Amino acid sequence: MARKRLIQAMNEALFEEMERDPAIILFGEDVKASLFGDTKGLWKRFGPDRVRDTPICEALISGMAVGAAAAGRRVICHMMFGNFVYTGMDAIANQAAKLRYMTNGQIKLPITFLAVSGGGRSAAAQHSDAIHPVLANLGGIKVVMPSSPADAKGLLKAAIRDDDPVFFLQAAGRGGEPGEVPEEDYVIPLGEAAVVRPGREVTVVAIGSMVRPALRCADILAREGIEVEVVDPRTLVPLDRETILGSVRKTGRLVVVDEARDTCSFASHIAALAAEQAFDALRAPIRRVTVPDCAIPFAPVLERAVLPDAERIAQAVRDTLAFGRSA
Amino acid sequence: MARKRLIQAMNEALFEEMERDPAIILFGEDVKASLFGDTKGLWKRFGPDRVRDTPICEALISGMAVGAAAAGRRVICHMMFGNFVYTGMDAIANQAAKLRYMTNGQIKLPITFLAVSGGGRSAAAQHSDAIHPVLANLGGIKVVMPSSPADAKGLLKAAIRDDDPVFFLQAAGRGGEPGEVPEEDYVIPLGEAAVVRPGREVTVVAIGSMVRPALRCADILAREGIEVEVVDPRTLVPLDRETILGSVRKTGRLVVVDEARDTCSFASHIAALAAEQAFDALRAPIRRVTVPDCAIPFAPVLERAVLPDAERIAQAVRDTLAFGRSA
Amino acid sequence: MSVTGTNLPRHELLALYERMLLIRRAEEQLAQDCAAGKLPGPVHLYVGQEAIAVGVCAHLEDRDWITSTHRGHGHFLAKGGDLGRMLAEIYGRAAGICGGFGGSMHVADFSKGIIGANGVVGGGIALATGAALAAQLDGDGKVAVCFFGDGAANQGVLAEALNVGALWKLPLVLVCENNGFSEFSPTATVTSGRIVERARPFGVPGVEVDGNDVLAVWQAANVAVRRAREGGGPTLIEARTYRTRGHVEYETTFITEPYREEAEVQAWRARDPIPRFASWLLNHELASSQELEAIAQAVAQQVAEAVRFAESAPEPDPALARGSMFVNPR
């Protein structure tokens, strides 16, 4: 174990996987200089064949990832900010997500797309979208959202070794967050949620960047004598429904926290799953804590007003509990 | 009143609105020849200034719509098939959906994007996506999905007259569907759902192309003595929550039918709203009838297997009712 | 008629002829099937353009990659795809090359290097560039060829591919089939300048060729594929041609006003690459009319057998449709 930043954990995973498997190539804009630090040193270590800086042309880059994967490579494709994924959306939605299914499983497409997603750093509307609901709706793309450095390393390795297209979304504010990271080679399988804090009264499912405020909220509420269980899905596609629904069946109350805009958020989807599959266990309305249906504004005071935080989550939990008591 | 096909109703709306407002321009690929028939005759009537065939370049087209609207025009931008919206996604998600908010409301962007959405005609994976969940999650885009020729005309007029970017999504299989269309100039306001068939026992919310099978399902179930209320949201953004929730509060049972892939579908979102805001009225799990998380396959027998139909809806309704009775 | 390619061995010349004819007869069959209402979904035929796919793919091996378009049957067959399984696919049968999941716009066979037809105009350009990157890294002389239309040439991704292809000297051959139309829009109404010129600013050689002359195409592709194999980087070939059928079968049911002159169609029919090559073979005494007739008969028989195979194949199991998109669903 050693304390590392999330971005360092990603960097380690990239180094170790590229070392392990010479079929892996990585490309994207400025991956050599590495704006975020995740790809730092890779170019020096693995050379310009396997690590390539591309021009700015997301439409081509995402499609090249598909073509190179179809032609036998294991591809890591860096899309930088989530919003630039829209620029390269055609090949992601029309090719990466569909080519295997359309051709009756003739090929596998082992691609890991990397992108920073979400807000919190005054990067404003065009650099702060949380894009996971859009990706999850495409059907053929796996979506991974780590909430800690240790998870980031294990999940990134799993993503790279996976034979399907995976989006690995790193929360904008989280690259610098430190945590203990095991030294050894380990993999966290896709599709396994984590109960990051057990509790009896209310289930809080928190996605990616939202795990931290959810845990803070659990601390706050513990002081009020409220026991919150925090579940981190870790991967949205595939989704570990059992762990989430199991927790809801136990507590009977659900709050879902998602940095996405509310309409068609992943929070909505988890709420819908629970309203169908854990209905008899539910003792209160399912609350969503999400971003209102707006873009992310620039000024810190405005941005804070739209992003979920521990206090807003705590309020939702209190409301949920009050429902059972006052009704 | 006269019986008309949905595509004719759209064509009429386009003619009448372009006649009414000379600030309106329309462009897109082959709008002169008009693959679907919606833009037929416009070029002849309004000339090459106001009606323009573009080259195939969706990234530019969608961005031009934003630029021309920002510079004072009322724009109708034809994107042809929903899947091509991914190709032009950058300007839709990063510009159209955000420019007004980012600039503190300095401008309005009166743009109507037209596209055919959904499957049912063996057009296969790259021509059959139901793209409304992706659009609805962007926040700054209104989404209209008519289910009848009369609604198509009134809603398209409303969309064109609206000062915000609107996607008007015509269901792939619906252009040829006939229905009564009023002669006079009428507008159906965005954000008003319709109870297309009243009933007491179960609410079926059906979106766009799904209204027809939902009505068929209601017929089937009526013969079994089951009274289904069918609600057509007509516009997803803005969403008429009151009508939907009012119906759920009345019936206590909800089935949502959506031609989108299940994960982060609009069905999920409506289910989530009900599970929060009509919780005490709910007497059974909320069922979703959606497309599984796959691409739309080509062969008719395969395509039918993934698209919701009256029988699948009916089964969901029966399950919902059985829950109350056997529990 | 160009003299390039004339020094090809006779059996190779006849193979070119045979392959063009196979594509033509297969598609005539599809046109009939379509008119009879037998085909689900839209069908775009390649009739008139066969010399391009055949002239280019003559240089390719199974391990080389191609990407194709919505008008992809010709590329599929020219690259060695199986006719019976292609027809079965277009008929929506389980024996289809994609099990009935893809249909006409998505025929693909990765074992033959056919990354597939593509419903997104321009969609194959980036895929081919990626395949060219993989080929370059494999280091064994493979190439990737991208077929695309004049309409697709207006998608910005072409410029992006030219830029990256040139920068990285990718083994990429971009073959623009300029058939004069982008759906129902004449090319000139939606295209500034000459497409072949668009390669030059990137330092990529551009070659224009008569796309109805299989030997001219053969020759241009010979140079381009060899350059690509030898590390010389990409080439853009613009092949001028014409589709003598509609953009899509059945189009006259919804496109009620003609978008081109019948005389133009007739003029291009007179330049049909198949009879034209037949005459050339006869004139140069490289084949007798009996030989050509024998080829035609063999082709007809091949098509008939393929149709029997495809028609008798069962429909796909609907349960499969709801299966996972993934190799590892969980």
Added chain:
Amino acid sequence: MSVTGTNLPRHELLALYERMLLIRRAEEQLAQDCAAGKLPGPVHLYVGQEAIAVGVCAHLEDRDWITSTHRGHGHFLAKGGDLGRMLAEIYGRAAGICGGFGGSMHVADFSKGIIGANGVVGGGIALATGAALAAQLDGDGKVAVCFFGDGAANQGVLAEALNVGALWKLPLVLVCENNGFSEFSPTATVTSGRIVERARPFGVPGVEVDGNDVLAVWQAANVAVRRAREGGGPTLIEARTYRTRGHVEYETTFITEPYREEAEVQAWRARDPIPRFASWLLNHELASSQELEAIAQAVAQQVAEAVRFAESAPEPDPALARGSMFVNPR
């Protein structure tokens, strides 16, 4: 130093000087603010490139449109945007030109024809094309100018805009500011050939110009804007320049290895457009050093006042953030 533009009236020459200096001083202030940790979000400065925005915008009126980039302060100010409200925006204040909703990457003022800075590289190209279409239909001689970087030139949408701009003869001027870098990648490592050449296949004139020479830029823009106004269609101008500061303020905290030679930066500092134009004015006796000093003082005062205005402005009301994106929410 080019002689073009020299026949400008003296007050116009001094206005060019004043505007360049205003941009420079404003951004030096921002650099300080940033170093002091006062600015939220990333800030990309235009230092070294001022001659381009100023030389081009000298030809524009409020009713003409511009689109800009992530490096957009210079374009905003050159086009007549208000300095105080720009600074307030970058400081995240309610008095900001976008109420604090946009920040550095989104400064926009539609009343001045400034469609805005843009966080999407290449994002302004399509917007400008659309604005040019609107301008053409208005029929009153308005033009749209798109500023973009060498990095943005590799986005395919540029080719798309050249194609449509040429087809429709749109009143569009595409100004590529080639500052030698696309973030941390030297232009040559990500760009094949010369950017200016990319216009030619579409029949669009391309002009290369010394972007550190305000009069050369003025002259190139004069021709291009006039052509656009008169219905002659688009022009591509490639202005060669250099950003003497980093890609983004603070970059040395995360880009730990240098990506360019200090000598290169120094060489370009020696060609700084502002002292260079000052010397030219002095040498040609078009201004005295006292006059230039007076301008500098006035500019300094303007900046100081703007900073006071911006700093004293209140923060936005957080309740506004949760308001609707729409004109008609329902």
